[in-house]
Amino acid sequence: MEYKVIRHHRRKRLAVTVTPMGEVIVKAPLYASEGYIEKFIISQEKWIKEQQKYYEDAYHHRILVSQEEKAAMKKQLLPQMQELVDRYAAMMGAEIKSVKITSAEKRWGSCGKDGAICFSYRLALVSQRCREYLVVHELCHLKQFNHSKEFYSLVEQYMPHYREAEKELNGYYIHLRQ
Ligand SMILES: [Zn+2]
Known part of the structure; x- marks a missing residue:
């Protein structure tokens, strides 16, 4: 061993x-x-x-990335997330202030009450379905600032199979190599 x-x-x-x-x-x-x-x-x-x-x-995927890879992932991810946010925000009538890609290692995304949305660079390596789920999840927080039943039924409205995407997302272990 x-x-x-x-x-x-x-x-x-x-x-x-x-x-x-x-x-x-x-x-x-x-x-x-x-x-x-x-x-x-x-x-x-x-x-x-x-x-x-x-x-x-x-974990069905376990990936460690280098600093250089992380920088490339950030660049590549921003337009992808921007596009998804625009699409879902229009559908949901949500007002977005900004979309940023962060270095977050512990969470996939966050959403401020003012409509400032952040996504972790690590989303560059997950499936499109998982990215879409994150976008729906964060945008729903603009209407429900919690993880209540009401919140998840709102998520379900825009993404009926969100549970599968959530489960898939939890199976990714993607982190910066220390
Ligand atoms: Zn949340």
Whole structure:
């Protein structure tokens, strides 16, 4: 099994984590021997495999992007989102102040009460259906500033199969490579 060791002088015991990408990271004291670490990994193998399987099942797409890729994604995404926002805003009679592409790693989009809409650059790598869902979702927030039943029935009105798109979107793990 492949793993990465991170040593630290203040660490006293070994600890292992599995990242959503499936990488195995071992935190170790500064002078822990390779054999000692190897033995530890073998003792944790079952748990490690379970974690890896969990992330494999949870995410159908797992992608890490570089800074350069991110910049390109931002450029490419803006006109696409602008086009979708214009189309749905006209349909919904929504007033939009601005559309921006952000570096958000934790959320896909946001919407201010003033009609300023933001989308994460990460949407450049999801399907068109997911992008459309995000647009409908954010525009519906201009009428309902919450995630209530009323909010979702509004979403459903403009996108009857939004649940499938939402589920698909949750299956993307796209982040900047650290
Ligand atoms: Zn929302």
